[in-house]
Amino acid sequence: MAFLELVDLDKRYTQKGNLIVKHMNLSIHKGEFLVFLGPSGCGKTTTIRMISGLEEISGGDILINGKSVVSLPPKDRGVSMIFQSYAVWPHMTVRENIAYPLRLQKVSKKDIVTRVEKAAAAANIMELLDRYPTQLSGGQRQRVAVARAIVVEPQIFLMDEPLSNLDAMLRVSMRSELKNIHESLGATSIFVTHDQSEAMSLADRIVIMKDGLIEQIGTPKDVYFDCESIFVASFIGVPPTNFFHVSVLKDDAGLLLKSQDVSYRVDALEEKMLSPYVGKEVVMGVRPENLEISDTFDDNTFLTTHADFIEPQGSHIIVISKLESSVIKISSSKLELQAKSLIHVSVKDRKAMFFDKDTEKRIRLQEE
Amino acid sequence: MNKLNGIQKTLIALVLATVVIAVIVPLMFFFTNAFSNGREVYDYPKTPILSFTVKVQVSYNEDTGMYIVKYYDRNGELQNAVNTSFGEILSGYFEQYLSVYRTPEELLEQFEITKTEGPQEFTYGKNMWHNFKTFFLITSKAEEALVNSIIVVIFTIIISLTLGSMAGYAFARFRFKGKDQINVFMLIVRMFPMVGISIPLAVILIRFNLFDTMIGLAILYSLPNIALTSWITSSIFVGINRELEEASLVFGANGFQTFIKITLPLALPALAASSMYAFLTAWNDTISALILTNDHPTLALAVYQAIGDNTTNLQYAAAGSIILIIPALIFTFVIRKYVNQMWGGVSV
Amino acid sequence: MEGKALANNNGSNYKEMLRRVFNKKTAPFWLLAPTFIYYLVFWFSPIFISIKEVFTTLDGKFTVLGNFLFLFEQETFLPALLNTAFFAVASVMLQFVIALVLAILLNRKFKGQKLILFLVMIPMAITPTAVAIVWKTGLISSGWINSILQSFSVLEERIPFLGLRGIEAVIMIILIDTWTVMPSVLIILIAGLGNINEETKEAAYIFGASKWRIIKDITIPLLKPSIITAVILRMIAAVQVWAVVVMVMGFTNVPFLVERIAYYVGPVSSLPYADKLAYTYSFLTAVIVFIATIVYFKISKKGTALDRRTQK
């Protein structure tokens, strides 16, 4: 059963302003680690703030355990939050910072002491308890924010880009600590980030947003390999998906996808999917690692081109090639490949995604 | 989080309304006062609304041959004004007490009709600048005082800003021995009452031949303002990224050019704010000007001397005050934006 | 050829000399020197003169307490001291409380917020002489204050405000002073509030703090540097109040320390001992301001983050 549900959630900041979050529907399970991922300004912060109760909603509903919470202040929603700026209180010691939420809840002095120490231990800041935030590094402040957020034993744990002010190394280690804490608490977490690798490594499910709309909800694997839209395919993955605008042609052997540069013979399954598009154009997306380079031309050859640039990445190389109408990137393990050499490229295991050119949505098999 | 309930909203509105009224009402009465004629200032109760006209009732007494002029006060009641048959007296009274400028002939000609038709009412437009003209008439050297005030303000700003910002820069950018002590000393300078310095300073200024000059006054006004400027600017200079300066040095500018081209523009808010405080010190002071000048008063001093502590003819005092307020008001509000920015970055 | 080389050499010598005089080490010295000289001539030497005056008798003999004892004998001295003390404490407190409430109310965005701020700021720009006139037109018995009170039928009789003396007069002056200087406190506090990270307040709200608790536990403690700044600046100015007093109430009726100085250098400056008293009053005032500031610093810094940090 869904634990936290967003139903047709709307947000506009001014009376007649644009909808910043548009009719969002989302259900989150208990114990899940959900990550909001999307470009800047797409409404991630806005959504998480509406869930926390910091921001009013303009329409729709938010349900926790089946009950509407939109009229409740944050403390009655069982949420706690980590802010991008950490928002630790500079005039309180670390201990006071962690204890303050408990003092607000009128927890007894004795319990406060034990709970503060427990939270501090979990966040690994036992020896910093009597310091002031100005005497801490960014990473340590972050831990204080974490301890303060977990000390209230929240049902829902909200994090708005909590790692974005940390350096790269620290980010990676904090990432796994956060995940550990999440698991040991058994809380439900919502985590906002720009950073896809962060999203991939943390999330049970990722919510990909664009302009206030949800583009796709799915496991990290889904959103990577099974993209719902051109946006998702281009947003996720470095280097991004290669796109080809191809015409769907019918001949004696079945369906053929063709453009200036490429040619792709469709198999039976794909034919079923693409048959409504005969005579039209579709967008074909192939991940760089799903393009395979061979020296010889054969039936499966998707396109033939020159390897214009080669970027060695250690374990593999990225081959960059200029086609007539676009540039493609191929991830390959052929470390010996020479720049400028002629290459024949095929699609690995038919791992291609097809998108409707107009709606930019994925073309799926229509169930009868 | 920022949602308020009805009661809270009402309460806040009430508090704000009270404060705004408390600020505005005195100003409205004061403003009205500055444009009141010699009779209206004594009206009671008073209204905070400007009047542009004066209504009088004129009747003719055949026995004495005099016109009996009565004046309608702001509450619509008739008050005795003047009884006379002489045009000059009428005209003089009208100008002095009613701020109505009419020649004796004009008035006599208009009043002629009351001889045959009985009492008549007349409405006249007030000369709204009467109090201002009178202020300049009764205040000796008012024009010179205005010029003096402007000069002393300019000198004060120049002295305080150059010396103060240099010191502020030194505090912000360099470590040196005795920095803390000098800082404390600057605070003490600001604490010492300016009046207290004025008396002995007079002795020194006489020695330098600067007594009764605007430079001499500016020297005094700069004393607290150099310290204030250095304090404000050093807080701002600390906030200015040193790399910006270094970048300029790398591109071949020398230290002085860097200071002029890079640092100074960035410090503009601080300098603007400091100049406002310098302005206000120099523009507002009366007592030190009283001590340090003889024949060359500043405007504030001139107004103070003209008004003294009497409680009559406050309309002229009010007019003089308006002349005194306007430049300060303009200056403050032009610079207010910077002052707000500046206080964001300053603390003791 | 030779001449050129020589000139070059001279040039580099000259530059070398410049460099020796103007470098990173000497820079603060050069930057501070003008101020230093300025204060030496125009601040220190007057102070020196006045200290000399304070500790010599009229006929030039050295005395430690003579002038102070003479000062204490003046019957206006004690009232002046008490009035000043009461004024400084009460006016600063009142102005601070009003400014704090206003700052918090005006820190939120709403329609008309800018306008209200603008209106409230106006009195700050009004010259003390003019302030005195603004209020004098109100305080005379046919003035607008009585007019207002009457029109709301609060009272029958007109109050002779200008005839008030003692504590009532001081309270009246406190109100007038508050009217003009509260905005300057407000500016500092509003700027301070603007610098507080919004998220620190939101965090408190998330954890269940009410609006009141947020103000009390988060906003005000974080505002402390601005509060200290504002209060110190006000206190220094409050001890030195005089212009409004004299222009509204006249000399001597409601004595204050600096009002006394103005009195002895103004209307009665020709009295033989007037200068002596003026010097002694200024000396005393400076000492009082100094002590008050130090005490305030000590009290306010105790318990702030800064202080506790250094104790650890």
Ligand SMILES: Nc1ncnc2c1ncn2[C@@H]1O[C@H](COP(=O)(O)OP(=O)(O)OP(=O)(O)O)[C@@H](O)[C@H]1O
């Ligand atoms: N208080 C506000 N008033 C008006 N508009 C706002 C406000 N806060 C955010 N917006 C607008 O709402 C949109 C979504 O903002 P939001 O902060 O939710 O984006 P985000 O996805 O968190 O972006 P980022 O990744 O940059 O943090 C933006 O276009 C922003 O300009």
Ligand SMILES: [Mg+2]
């Ligand atoms: Mg955001």
